[in-house]
Amino acid sequence: MAASHRYDYVVLGSGMAGLTFALNVAEKGSVAVITKKNRAESNTNYAQGGIACVTSSEDTFDLHVRDTLEAGAGLCHEDVVRGIVEEGPARIKELIELGMSFSERENGDTRELDLGREGGHSKRRILHAKDVTGREIESALLTALALHPNVEMFENHAAIDLITRRKLGFTTDNRCVGVYVLDVATGVVKTVAAQHVLLATGGCGKVYLYTTNPSIATGDGVAMAYRAGVPVANMEFIQFHPTCLFHPKAQSFLISEAVRGEGGVLRNGAGTAFMDGVHPKKSLAPRDIVARAIDAEIKRSGAECVYLDITHQSRAFLQNRFPAIYAKCLECGIDMAVEPIPVVPAAHYQCGGVLTTPQGRTNLPGLWAVGEVGCTGLHGANRLASNSLLEALVVAHRAAEVVKQEKAPPKQKNIPPWESGQAQDPDELVVIYHNWREIRQLMWDYVGIVRTTKRLQRAASRLRSLSDEVQEYYWNYKMTCDLIELRNLVLVASLIVDCALSRHESRGLHFTLDYPKTDDHAPPSDTVLRPE
Numbered sequence: 001m002a003a004s005h006r007y008d009y010v011v012l013g014s015g016m017a018g019l020t021f022a023l024n025v026a027e028k029g030s031v032a033v034i035t036k037k038n039r040a041e042s043n044t045n046y047a048q049g050g051i052a053c054v055t056s057s058e059d060t061f062d063l064h065v066r067d068t069l070e071a072g073a074g075l076c077h078e079d080v081v082r083g084i085v086e087e088g089p090a091r092i093k094e095l096i097e098l099g100m101s102f103s104e105r106e107n108g109d110t111r112e113l114d115l116g117r118e119g120g121h122s123k124r125r126i127l128h129a130k131d132v133t134g135r136e137i138e139s140a141l142l143t144a145l146a147l148h149p150n151v152e153m154f155e156n157h158a159a160i161d162l163i164t165r166r167k168l169g170f171t172t173d174n175r176c177v178g179v180y181v182l183d184v185a186t187g188v189v190k191t192v193a194a195q196h197v198l199l200a201t202g203g204c205g206k207v208y209l210y211t212t213n214p215s216i217a218t219g220d221g222v223a224m225a226y227r228a229g230v231p232v233a234n235m236e237f238i239q240f241h242p243t244c245l246f247h248p249k250a251q252s253f254l255i256s257e258a259v260r261g262e263g264g265v266l267r268n269g270a271g272t273a274f275m276d277g278v279h280p281k282k283s284l285a286p287r288d289i290v291a292r293a294i295d296a297e298i299k300r301s302g303a304e305c306v307y308l309d310i311t312h313q314s315r316a317f318l319q320n321r322f323p324a325i326y327a328k329c330l331e332c333g334i335d336m337a338v339e340p341i342p343v344v345p346a347a348h349y350q351c352g353g354v355l356t357t358p359q360g361r362t363n364l365p366g367l368w369a370v371g372e373v374g375c376t377g378l379h380g381a382n383r384l385a386s387n388s389l390l391e392a393l394v395v396a397h398r399a400a401e402v403v404k405q406e407k408a409p410p411k412q413k414n415i416p417p418w419e420s421g422q423a424q425d426p427d428e429l430v431v432i433y434h435n436w437r438e439i440r441q442l443m444w445d446y447v448g449i450v451r452t453t454k455r456l457q458r459a460a461s462r463l464r465s466l467s468d469e470v471q472e473y474y475w476n477y478k479m480t481c482d483l484i485e486l487r488n489l490v491l492v493a494s495l496i497v498d499c500a501l502s503r504h505e506s507r508g509l510h511f512t513l514d515y516p517k518t519d520d521h522a523p524p525s526d527t528v529l530r531p532e
């Protein structure tokens with residue numbers, strides 16, 4: 001990519017949301033897909049369980065809607081939920097036509113989709129490719145995209161900031177007109193002008209010390225949008241996945257909820273199935289409830305982890321249904337066919353994000369946000385398992401359809417190049433790494449599964465000084481990907497804390513000892529932060 005370039009559509013991120021959008025708009029104009037690492041590296045690539053979608057004759061849209069609303073603890077927007085759930089089958093059909101192959105099973109003389117089950121679902125409705133669903137999705141979408149002449153892919157390019165007319169000094173017709181992007185290999189910051197920019201940058205798991213997310217998940221999209229004046233919502237609802245493998249060789253490795261869907265039982269060190277007394281769905285209760293119960297069990301017993309026991313299934317079944325999990329456990333010396341798997345909760349999913357319409361439109365013309373980065377109202381206070389890939393697929397398609405029909409906005413001329421400091425003192429790099437670690441540790445300690453106002457206030461105060469330090473560093477030093485991410489992490493951490501502080505109740509994933517009950521007196525409302 002040249003130092004300055006123009007496209008009709010710029011897509012930031014190459015996960016499910018970005019690639020789906022790119023594929024759908026490519027017929028209409030030039031597309032640049034800009035992605036921070038290699039093209040497949042994304043949360044999507046690590047998805048195990050699958051995509052929730054009503055495909056079985058024993059299932060109904062109403063049941064999927066009901067399960068989603070129940071998990072979302074009163075905060076889902078029901079019209080949005082129904083729309084996404086009902087559009088699922090059409091989008092899944094297109095994905096299969098594109099080359100995605102889901103696991104099947106025999107049913108008499110015919111073959112049918114093998115549907116998995118996960119926490120909070122009343123029916124088997126999860127389409128999956130064994131336990132490597134995300135990898136297969138990425139591969140199918142990237143293969144299809146590679147064939148399109150209108151699409152250019154830029155790997156190892158990290159978006160720094162959105163360019164808006166307001167930031168360029170104009171007072172009228174504010175809109176997003178492009179993005180500044182760091183070419184990580186050369187250190188050059190490029191100016192990319194666009195008629196439409198899609199944020200598909202995923203979530204922010206890396207804001208926490210322990211997470212299931214890969215290193216790309218630093219909340220860049222939320223931070224860029226907020227700096228560009230776009231509201232974000234519901235950031236207090238960070239989902240902790242109950243079962244991350246607990247082993248020194250396996251940081252961030254998920255043990256899919258589908259393992260519990262196949263009968264896996266959570267036990268404590270004494271072998272007690274401690275979820276039995278907690279929720280009627282036991283080990284398959286919604287995630288917020290399971291993660292809190294594990295947290296309580298670990299605190300009560302002083303143990304380092306709990307255990308997931310699926311030893312009632314045969315070795316052949318486990319090898320076939322969960323090949324990646326089986327292999328990873330063996331690599332760590334755990335034979336899941338005969339012994340329980342040690343697990344702990346870890347930060348997994350950002351339920352809130354950039355506030356959008358159900359079509360992914362933000363309140364800044366020219367800017368769209370789809371997938372984990374966005375907040376459409378589908379997930380409410382707690383996402384139902386495997387609804388995120390569904391949302392990314394459906395909303396990316398919708399955004400593409402809307403954008404293709406719109407009259408192209410005028411092209412912004414004379415966008416100035418990026419200006420940054422030139423100082424580069426390797427000794428100071430330690431400041432970046434120290435601040436990274438400090439943010440992630442304090443978020444884990446003070447803004448985790450169980451919160452208190454005092455701890456949140458302590459986190460807010462420390463984040464304010466960290467933010468000042470990072471700002472100073474940011475303007476004086478040469479741009480690097482670590483610096484971009486650090487600046488975004490500190491902002492996103494602050495947004496999570498601010499949202500958490502302003503919710504005076506416990507609801508879904510936000511649980512605070514100072515307000516342990518859900519406030520049933522007023523209608524539930526989203527937490528919206530509007531930048532000044």
Ligand code: FAD
Pocket residue numbers: 012013014015016017018034035036037039040041042043044045046047048049050051052133134157158159160200201202203212213214216220221254348349370371372373385386387388389390392
């Ligand atoms: P991602 O897939 O995360 O893609 C984000 C992209 O943006 C990446 O390409 C990244 O490199 C790029 N990017 C980020 N910042 C920048 C920047 N500054 N500049 C340029 N590029 C940038 N959900 C389900 O529904 N079912 C599951 O089974 C499931 N399993 C999961 C298992 C794991 C281990 C994890 C971590 C998540 C799982 N999820 C699952 C959640 C789901 O995978 C994600 O929510 C979903 O894939 C998000 O897709 P996305 O396209 O929005 O973002």
Ligand code: SIN
Pocket residue numbers: 047048049050255256257258349384385386387388
């Ligand atoms: C899993 O496989 O447990 C992850 C599913 C999800 O996060 O939706």
